[in-house]
Amino acid sequence: MIVITNPITIINEIETIHSLFENGLELLHVRKPEFTKLEMEVFVSAIKQEFRNQLSLHSHHQLAEAFGINRIHFTEKKRNETSEKCLKEWKERGFKLSTSIHSMTDFEKLSDVFDYAFFGPVFESISKPKYVSDIDFEKELKKRNNNKITLIALGGITSERIKTALEYGFDDVVLLGTIWNSNNPVENYKLCQQIDLSY
Structure with missing residues (x-):
């Protein structure tokens, strides 16, 4: 199970991130689209060194190596702007790569340099109200042929919807929203974790 940071800075964010890791979080995607390089450096520096190899950067990829981060994420736009040669170079340097997709057609076309892909919104988004897809995910996923790349559900994921x-x-x-739009992010995470493990 993966958590994505809130796109904007929130109160007690670093403390909450540490607590999530201490409660079993395996992977945190750092998505701060408005952050400058310096802001990203300050943010990542505040995260304990022992957790940095469990981070993935969505932007300012050039900072990853210096912080001991070995995962980077490509938005759909960034993926389309990046050559296969460049992607392979990241891979050859030992990085795990992920990306975002919005259709099964895009998923099937993905290069096998990618380890996993986010696909959504599967349900109505919690963090972006009224943001919903018209895709029938149950039907679409039956067409799946590309099994080398892990496919991860994004959008509107709550403890009640994980099984679905x-x-x-x-x-x-x-x-994302089920963690950061709640009064108790860590308790919500633990609830989701129990559902995931009991599936």
């Missing part, structure tokens, strides 16, 4: 997403054929889920 996995039944559709997703390999895992990513949490």
Whole structure:
């Protein structure tokens, strides 16, 4: 199970991130689209060194190596702007690569340099109200041929919906709104974790 940071800075964010890791979080995607390089450096510096190899950067990829981060994420736009040669170079340097897709057609076309892909919004987004897809995910995932790349459900994932997403054929889920739009992010994470493990 993966968590994505809130796109904007929030109160006690670093403390909450540490607590999530201490409660079993395996992977945190750092998505701060408005951050400058310096802001990203300050943010990542505040995260304990012992957790940095469990981070993935969505932007300012050039900072990854210096911080001991070995995962980077490519938005759909960034992926389309990046050559296969460049992607392979990241891979050859030992990085795990992920990306975002919005259709099964895009998923099937993905280069096998990618380890996993986020696909959504599967349910109505919690962090972006009214943001919903018209894709029938249950039907779409039956067409899946590309099994080398892990497919991860994104969008509107709550503890009640994890089982449904996995039944559709997703390999895992990513949490965003259910964590950061709640009064108790860590307790919400633990609840999701129990559902995931009991599936």
